[in-house]
Amino acid sequence: MKAIQVGLLGLGTVGSGVVKIIREHQDKLQHLVGCPVEVKKVLVREKDKQRMVDVDPSLLTTDPNEVILDKDVDVLIEVMGGIEQTKEYLLAALNEKKQVVTANKDLMALYGSELLAAATKNGCDLFYEASVAGGIPILRSLVDGLASDRITKMMGIVNGTTNFILTKMSKYGSPYSDVLKEAQELGYAESDPTADVEGLDAARKMAILARLGFSMNVDLKDVQVRGISAISDDDINYSKRLGYTMKLIGIAHRHNNKIEVSVEPTLLPDHHPLAAVNDEYNAVYVYGEAVGETMFYGPGAGSLPTATAVVSDLVGVMKNMRLGVNGRSAVSPQYEKQMKKEEEIFAQHFLRIHVKDQVGALAKITGLFSERGVSFEKILQLPLKNSELAEIVIVTHHASQKDFSEIQIQLDELEVVSQVKSTYRVEGNGGV
Ligand SMILES: NC(=O)C1=CN([C@@H]2O[C@H](COP(=O)(O)OP(=O)(O)OC[C@H]3O[C@@H](n4cnc5c(N)ncnc54)[C@H](OP(=O)(O)O)[C@@H]3O)[C@@H](O)[C@H]2O)C=CC1
Numbered sequence: 001m002k003a004i005q006v007g008l009l010g011l012g013t014v015g016s017g018v019v020k021i022i023r024e025h026q027d028k029l030q031h032l033v034g035c036p037v038e039v040k041k042v043l044v045r046e047k048d049k050q051r052m053v054d055v056d057p058s059l060l061t062t063d064p065n066e067v068i069l070d071k072d073v074d075v076l077i078e079v080m081g082g083i084e085q086t087k088e089y090l091l092a093a094l095n096e097k098k099q100v101v102t103a104n105k106d107l108m109a110l111y112g113s114e115l116l117a118a119a120t121k122n123g124c125d126l127f128y129e130a131s132v133a134g135g136i137p138i139l140r141s142l143v144d145g146l147a148s149d150r151i152t153k154m155m156g157i158v159n160g161t162t163n164f165i166l167t168k169m170s171k172y173g174s175p176y177s178d179v180l181k182e183a184q185e186l187g188y189a190e191s192d193p194t195a196d197v198e199g200l201d202a203a204r205k206m207a208i209l210a211r212l213g214f215s216m217n218v219d220l221k222d223v224q225v226r227g228i229s230a231i232s233d234d235d236i237n238y239s240k241r242l243g244y245t246m247k248l249i250g251i252a253h254r255h256n257n258k259i260e261v262s263v264e265p266t267l268l269p270d271h272h273p274l275a276a277v278n279d280e281y282n283a284v285y286v287y288g289e290a291v292g293e294t295m296f297y298g299p300g301a302g303s304l305p306t307a308t309a310v311v312s313d314l315v316g317v318m319k320n321m322r323l324g325v326n327g328r329s330a331v332s333p334q335y336e337k338q339m340k341k342e343e344e345i346f347a348q349h350f351l352r353i354h355v356k357d358q359v360g361a362l363a364k365i366t367g368l369f370s371e372r373g374v375s376f377e378k379i380l381q382l383p384l385k386n387s388e389l390a391e392i393v394i395v396t397h398h399a400s401q402k403d404f405s406e407i408q409i410q411l412d413e414l415e416v417v418s419q420v421k422s423t424y425r426v427e428g429n430g431g432v
């Protein structure tokens, strides 16, 4: 029986895993789709580079057209990364009626709608499970498993690199830059790890999740983003002292058809299930009106876990090829996007403030909060060593984003306040 031929763009961390899985799980793939699956051609930047997997050198090329335009290639797997040029490659492949699988969240978050429309127009599939939360089958779960439900909230850890860094910093006090280097060596980080540590990678994933989960045209610019690069050891130590764990958390919330989507460093109570998600692991809570709470957990980055999602998409494409039903999965958004306003977004907050160690300083600070009806859950005041200053650490009860922003501006203006050192969102005190 004629083999299905795969063209691969990229043979790095994920691409090597894809080749290994296609090779090592060939029996299962043949059983599922009824024919052999072969890698026909592979695009790389450098042909002579040492690889994580043995590949016949004659399969390697540096000319994209040798893969994209190869008449024998049925399915193109894109695991090279990049945005503008990669988009052109995928559009060219779709116009050549090739099925496409990608792990590229940068591309799908920015141009997903356009690419999916091109896929449908050409009668092709475009699957992208690996783009969110690596090996966790989260997109499939939203699109198929929870298809009958109305999703109201998704909350989770969707970046492996930052979770790896925060885990090592919190548990072992490891220096940020050392752990980032380790995450890069392990293949978790993006080629430019700024996207990981500044929260952009997670924001891209949250945009994709929100688009699918809420059936709205959510853009990357709708996601409020803050990364982990400014988190200090002091912040981590205070969180621990107060019974919290610091995580980079993505939240997408829908209420009365208005949504908020954000990614930011967040304190979770130590007993919160997401606080126990460590290293490169990811986890996503999905709440549906009918199903209630579901949780998806697994490796969010790394070669074989991510490649598992890619090759599972390949199986999906191949099954559709057998049935002759490719190109039917894109669904246009059901709802008009409506973002919540600042006064409609509520959260608890942690603040660490340096104040002049003088009578009445605390009262002035608490006064600002009480004027806006924001009360405290916890408060600590400690002298700062070798300084005229004291350190105040506060965890508020729920406050609107509008009130909280205005309180921060007024704190900066207070004469007794030397500096607001840090603020973080606090989640999960009332349960998951
Ligand atoms: N690493 C992970 O854990 C995860 C990654 N992803 C996504 O998967 C994709 C690939 O990631 P990853 O495998 O880590 O990346 P790598 O940097 O390890 O691999 C990229 C591969 O693509 C090739 N490549 C890159 N740019 C070009 C170009 N312009 N022309 C030709 N070849 C090119 C490189 O060639 P050469 O080897 O010759 O340099 C390399 O083989 C990215 O979109 C990433 O966001 C998604 C989930 C998890």
Ligand SMILES: N[C@@H](CC=O)C(=O)O
Binding pocket: 131, 133, 134, 158, 159, 160, 161, 162, 188, 189, 190, 196, 201, 300, 301, 302
């Ligand atoms: N750099 C990403 C890779 C997977 O998407 C991460 O660390 O999660």
Ligand code: NA
Binding pocket: 129, 130, 131, 132, 133, 134, 135, 136, 137, 138, 139, 309
């Ligand atoms: Na996934």
